[in-house]
Amino acid sequence: MVTVSSWLRAPCPALVVDAAGAVHGMNDAAKSLVPEQVSPSQWRHGESVHIAERSYTTHRVDNEDDSVTWWLLDETELLLERERAALLSRVSSALMTSLNPERCMTVVAEMAAEHLADEVLVIAPRSGDGHPVTRCRRDEAPTYELRHVDVEAVIGLSEALRGFPPVPSRWIDPAAAPEWLAGDVSSIVVTPLPGHGVPAGALILMRRDAHFTEDEEAFARLFASRAGVAISAASLFTQQAVITERLTNDLLPPTLRRYEHVELAGRYRAAADTERVGGDFYDVHELPDDELFVVLGDVCGKGLDAAAQTGKVRTAVHALLQVVTDHDQMLHALNQALLTTDKSRFITTVVGTVRPVDEGLRVKLTSGGHLPPLIVRANGEVEAARTKGTLVGILPRIMTSTDEVVLAPGDSCLLYTDGITEAHGGPLGDEEFGEERLRRALTACGGMPAEALVEHVHMLAAQWVGQNEHDDMAVLSITAPRRRSS
Structure with missing residues (x-):
């Protein structure tokens, strides 16, 4: 049998139960803990029992006189730590599923209301007209709004939004809190949501009938650290x-507007389906006296680097048009600009000036190493503009020649990049679409409106390529509208 010295003064509660199941002895620790109505006869070795709001693991020791000593090992703190670790894991998992800041704030508010407080506010840094605020009461759906928040009216909120350590909850008087924050609450915790170098906001926890312990405040800060990192990542991703x-x-190429005397339409497709931009471009600029300046080009390379260069070229053309509209002067100035800024990337381009005349449209075309535009007559005849030149941005001086054509009503001038003609595909998957095939296809396009013409060319190239890799593709149509009969 257990001796008096071995169990009476033990820190763990212990009960001695006789063979009939009656308790006939307790040590000092058990007397202050176990109620008289306890029934050890229902216990099983190694199970958890709840006594006085704490959890204990039961350990049975059989004695020589057929009595049993039950030792109760307090596992409350261990279970609490396990529960908190599981909560933090669930928070991390839930927040990893979204890169939307509002959604992250909602998840944080819901989980905090379920496990940490009766009511929760998640407040993000000021954005535009106010602070994004998510509020959630336990067992209720969260709400999100953009509102004006007087951060100085709540002790610790201004500091939390700037990333400073929280103040203890005992310093915050709920009665002094503004009406928008707290109603009938007894305790408030304000803790920062630390982000990636920049505070992600603040977490406000409120309880109605109980106060937060120091241990609970410490865990709230740990919870907030996980939440803040996720909210910050979502905010940075969104930005x-x-x-x-x-x-x-x-x-991206611009949206082409409508003009009274000119039909314009364009189509663009980047080489990579995952990218919207690339090295092909076109632009239309308005000049005095109802004239239009059009430019279509192809930067060496593709992808984001080529797209960045197209942005520079388009900006340069726009700037040069303020002082020069002559084609030769424009291309020479553009050549010098490219040689000065980036000698590793050259371009091919064709520029044109479109002017309404009595016959339809007078179009002046100059090529800088680019494929000559194709003239599609209303009767289906197709001819190439007689213009050619050297690449732009690779030699100190370039050579150019200019052609001028008149588009009668129903005629079109088609500008395109080599992504159309050099597209590989077809029945065997390795044949080039080619200029000759494009010309033959255009014989059936006489009199087409500009939109229909570029859509048809774009569709033909896409069908020819199929699922194969391809270069950037750009096509632009300048069409003389058919005149309405009076």
């Missing part, structure tokens, strides 16, 4: 996506 979208839109 980068917005920047990328704006820059990409600036690099």
Whole structure:
């Protein structure tokens, strides 16, 4: 039998139960813990029992007189740590599924309301007209809004939004909190949401009928650190996506407007299906006296580097048009600009000036090492413009020649890049589309509106390529509208 000295003064609660299942002895630790109505006869070795809001693991020791000593090992803290570790793991897993800041704030608010507090606010740094705020009460759906927040009205909130350590909850008087924050609450915790070098916001926890312990506040900070990193990552991703979208839109060919005397249409397809931009481009600029200046070109290379160069070329052309519209002067100036800025990338380009005349449209065309534009007559005849020149941006001086054509009503001038003619595909998958095949296809396009013409050419090239790799493709049509009969 267990001796008095071995168990009465032990720190772990212990009970002695006789063969009939009655408790006939407890040590000092058990007397202050175990209620008189306890029934050890229902216990099983190694199971968990809950006594006085704590959890214990039962350990049975059989004695020589058929009695049993039950030792109770407190596992409350261990279970709490396991529960908290599991919560942090769930938080991380849940937040990894989204790179949307609002969604991340919602997940954080929901999980904090379920496990940490009765009511939760997640406040992000000020953006535009206010602070993004997600509020969630336990067992209720979260709400999200952009609102004006007086951060100085809540002790610790201004500091938390700047990333400073939190103040203890005992320093925050719920009665002094603004009405928008707290109603009938008894304790408030304000802790920062640390991000990637920049604070991601603040987490506010509120309880109605209980106060936060120091241990709970410490865990709230740990919870906030996981949440802040995820919210910060989502915010940075969103900012980068917005920047990328704006820059990409600036690099894409423009949306062509309608003109009374000229039909314009263009199509563009980047070499990589995962990228929207590449090395082909076209632009249209308005000149005095109803004239238009058009440019289509192809930068050496493809992908984002080539797209960045197209942006430089388009900007240079726009700037040069303020002082020169003559084709030769324009291409020579552009050649010098490219030689000065980047000798590793040259371009081929064709520029044109379009002027309405009584006969239809008078189009002046000059090539800088580019494929000559094709003239598609209304009756289906196809001819190449008589213009040629040297590459732009590779030699100190370039040679150019200019052609001038008149487009009667229904005629079109088609500008295109070699991504169309050099597209490999066809029945065997390795045949080049070629200029001759393009010309034959255009004989059936006489009199087509500009939109229909570029769509048809774009479709032919796409069908020819199929799933094969291809270069950037750009096509631009200048069409003289058919005159309405009076």
